[in-house]
Amino acid sequence: MHLSPDQIIYWQMGFLKLNATIVFTWLVMSVLVLGSILITRKLSINLKRSRWQNLLEVVVITINKQIEEVGLSQPQRYLGFLGSLFLFIVLSALGTTIPGFEPPTGSLSTTAALALCVLVAVPLFGIQEKGIGGYLSSYTKPTIIMLPFNIISEVSRTLALAVRLFGNMMSGAMIIAILLTIAPFLFPIVMTLLGLLTGIVQAYIFFVLATVYIAAATRTQQTAT
Secondary structure, X not given: OOOOHHHOEEEEEOOEEEEHHHHHHHHHHHHHXXXXXXXXXXXXXXXXXXXXXXXXXXXXXXXXXXXXXXXXXXXXXXXXXXXXXXXXXXXXHHHHHOOOOOOHHHOHHHHHHHHHHHHHHHHHXXXXXXXXXXXHHHHHOOOXXXXXXXXXXXXXXXXXXXXXXXXXXXXXXHHHHHHHHHOOOHHHXXXXXXXHHHHHHHHHHXXXXXXXXXXXXXXXXXXXX
């Protein structure tokens, strides 16, 4: 039983390794890219549309609505980044239903990379919305004494994002592996479905937290009326 897809090595030459995390990360990204190309190549504005276009519109509208409900007034600006994060984690969770598939989110390196993407995106969107001076000044509010604490908060919440997603995805895989050795028929099926549900929930939580962080970084100072 392996605790992480990092432990599955397909090819190695010296310190260079090709493990399951790298393979399935690129597989998930390839599916997302190819799927988006195939679905969007023949979009229609008529009433008669393909099932895939209808599914795409439902996904986009739902994600847009969630971003707006969190507090971002222009959800289209953040749709590409936040939507990609959400779909990557969801597709990784759906892949667990396929025999032999190792979800890349079961590796701390993958979840750390996703969290680092959020860490970089938050100041970028904040600077885009408020300017570099306005964004940097937010670290000194309400007083300059808060500067180190705000910086620590940025780093700690990134670590929390990575560990939370990794812990929940890895724990599900471990439970399935343990039950597979005890009862190889019924329990794995039930736990696979439960793990799928957990993965989707974790994707939603990661998406919402990332949206909240960006919303906090892009929120402009409002004057009291």
